[in-house]
Amino acid sequence: MTEKADNNPTVNENEQGQQQTHGSQGSPNSSDSKASGDDLSLVDELGIVDLDIPVYGGRGRVFSAAGRNAPVAEFTEDFLVLHPPQRPFEDEEAESEVIVIRMDDDGILINELGQRKKVPGAKFQGKEIFYYWEQRPGTMKHYGVFFDEDHAHHFMILEDNRLTVDVIFQLRNMTHDGELAKFTEISVE
Numbered sequence: 001m002t003e004k005a006d007n008n009p010t011v012n013e014n015e016q017g018q019q020q021t022h023g024s025q026g027s028p029n030s031s032d033s034k035a036s037g038d039d040l041s042l043v044d045e046l047g048i049v050d051l052d053i054p055v056y057g058g059r060g061r062v063f064s065a066a067g068r069n070a071p072v073a074e075f076t077e078d079f080l081v082l083h084p085p086q087r088p089f090e091d092e093e094a095e096s097e098v099i100v101i102r103m104d105d106d107g108i109l110i111n112e113l114g115q116r117k118k119v120p121g122a123k124f125q126g127k128e129i130f131y132y133w134e135q136r137p138g139t140m141k142h143y144g145v146f147f148d149e150d151h152a153h154h155f156m157i158l159e160d161n162r163l164t165v166d167v168i169f170q171l172r173n174m175t176h177d178g179e180l181a182k183f184t185e186i187s188v189e
Contacts, residue, residue: 043068043085106153107133109142119144119165122172124156124180124188129168136164144168155189156180162189 046058048065055064063083065072071082083089102110109117109131117131127146132153135142141164145153156163163171163186171186172178180186 040088041086042072042083042089045089046072048072048085101133103133106147106151108145109133119168119172121178122168122180123178124186126179126181129156129180131165136162139164141166157187157189158183158185 042063043065046063046065048068050067055062062075063072064075065085069085072085074081074083104110104116111117119129119131122129122144124146127148129144129146132143132145132155143155143162144165145155147153156168158167168180171180171183175182
């Protein structure tokens, strides 16, 4: 008894012969449609069967997939590109996603509801702390600022570094009321 391609040993030889006869009559998985090359899906081109082998090489590139129905990931020098598994490979440059940072006139980030994005529960000298548009170089961490009575923004400084929002969250969690002015090491710029 020989096994089918999908390793299903429950099919007997007679049923398998019938399936092979039907398979050569133009089904999408037949060898005739694979021979055309252009219509070959990416998972078939790479020979992806299951998760036993997660990394594949093809077209001089490196691909990875979690199975036949999972998106095929291509590892490029700068990006990770996801390709649809059941469609032929397309080598065209796709449009990249444009990330837009929304902010108000003061440079404060705007949340999904159109409101100023603030650090919940954190304050400095009784004033709310907001996410500022500027980020620490080389990171995605935004600085936190507060506004004085003259509506001028001020950065908080700790050990010659402006406080980023992640550090503000940590300091807020170290207090019982969220007031960061209790930390005498913090100065204002």
